[in-house]
Amino acid sequence: MFVLAMRSVRQRPGRFLATLLSAFLGATIIMTFNAMHDTAGQPGVDAVSSETLATAAGVVGGYGTLLVFFAIASTLTVNVRQRAAEMELLRCSGATPGQIKGMVVGEAVAVALAGAALATGPAMLGGRALLAVFQDSGQVARSVEFSFGPVAFLTGFPITLLAAVGAAFLAVRRASGRSRRRGRARTALTWAALLAGAAAATSTFAFSATDAALMAPPAYGAILLSVGCALKAPRLLAAVLDRLPPGGASGWLAARNLRERAGQLAGILMSLILFTAVATATLTMQAVENDAVAASGAVKSVDAKNLETLNLTVVGIIVVFVCVMLVNSLYAATSYREREFGQQRLAGATPGQVLGVVGAEGLVLTVVGVFFGTAAALAGIVPFTVVRTDAVLPEQALGVWLAVVGIAAAVTTGTGLLTARRVLRTPAVRAVASAA
């Protein structure tokens, strides 16, 4: 089966591009930050520098692992779902479920290894750049030399591989539809995330305005709440669609499509909610903090600067990663709909109307994602602002929010429309026949 897996990767490299991209980006982030452990571990590095580097590596390394897993899992699930016909064929030619699982896992391993290998170079450059940032801000001594060593390698490769293998198992299980138990686990996880998020956000009030750790509880609260909302995403989407009046033929079709595919769209909605919540909450709180420090006339401590660098890096990484994920999964999901678009066209839809359907779908997804992401972000921002300043809603929030929403809307609708336009180039009759 491993031979078959290799053949299948070699024959259709394009199919695995999405997974390769996720693995590559994930491995780059993990190795870039874990190289800070290597750098800090060198002899002769002073205590302050070492701590800064270790904190950065620890925090972002953890995030990175989660993101990589999430990213690879969602791209692989799409990949496996689209190959249902091929797997049915294999099953009919005598492949056991175990052998099919072996093939998918084998492919994932090959792609993850390639991704991690490709990531080594960029990670070295990225690590060097990151160290330079720390040195420029005075958080790390100039004398510290960059090192890319065992920690970076020993985390980058195994984590990417593990994420790929785990995601592959999950994808096969999901595709074969034996996932009744997952429902209960998911509900439990959703409520745990929502409760923990609410508790974290509320606990902000237990801190005083000048506590160094004040930003942590609301930030975690916002992230956990957005994870909870994201897990509930399909249900939320269905609830919103029930209250939505259909607008025109395209809107009518879009609403039906979204309702039918709510489960499959969960990944896209999850990315949108996480993106909106994390970016809005972190950037707004950092802006409030900066202004508060400037107003009090105090000079920032190294810890405060560390936190700011970290905040901005984490947000930067999440933003880029989630954007790539969004583009990735939307592209895959839309290009897969060639046959469906063909059927719509044969039933009398003009290309413009098909694009209208895709656009309307993107719009609804964006609105739902942004709405719940904003709610989660506000749950963190409001307690923080109340404790740190005397206001309830900081004036910085609006600008940040508008920028975040603009990016989310542009990425979601843009990817869908551009992909659909490409797909529509195939004549309708051929589009319908190709997948039949």
Add this chain to the structure above:
Amino acid sequence: MTALDGVTLGLERGTFTAVMGPSGSGKSTLLQCAAGLDRPDSGIVRVDGTELTGGGEAELTRFRRGRIGFVFQQYNLLDTLTVAQNTVLPLKLAGRRVDRRRVRDVLTAVGLGDRLGHRPDQLSGGQRQRVAIARALVTEPRVIFADEPTGALDTRSARGVLRLLQDAVRVHGRTVVMVTHDPVAASYADSVLFLADGRLAGRMDAPTPDRVAERLAHLGDDVPTGV
């Protein structure tokens, strides 16, 4: 490659014509050109007295919407829509008013009045094809093009589908053009056109299955076949 070459063909309003020929004879290409789904390199297609113009897909789609109905071998119903929703889709897309009573009547006429809320995957092949026919009829088109409408059906379901197409002609005065390779299916038509290697190879009025099969078996005799 030339799929069709020098075919000139005019069909009377209110007739049921079957187009037959071996695989690769250009049957489907003929149908797709006539329906504006494919464009001939040269030649003119007229539907209901109006020439199919060489505009973009949007223009051709708007042209088709009001005049042409389709039935395909693979049904081409949208899985996300119910029977009733699939049927009204062309009306919705054309921005026309949807008369619920009429939709129910059309679906009742094809024997699916009690399945309005079902999804295509809950129906048999024959039932799906009848939904497709209802969808083609609901816009009251001049012409209905059917590409192997019974190709995926058992004989009983096929008979039901063919009777519906016959009724569209005899009761509602529509024109039906059906591509098929089944002599029994062709015998439901008023006349049969034979196609071989992209050229017209004969015509038969008042066809019976036996005569059609006999003619098909000898279709290659008088036409030189290239290898």
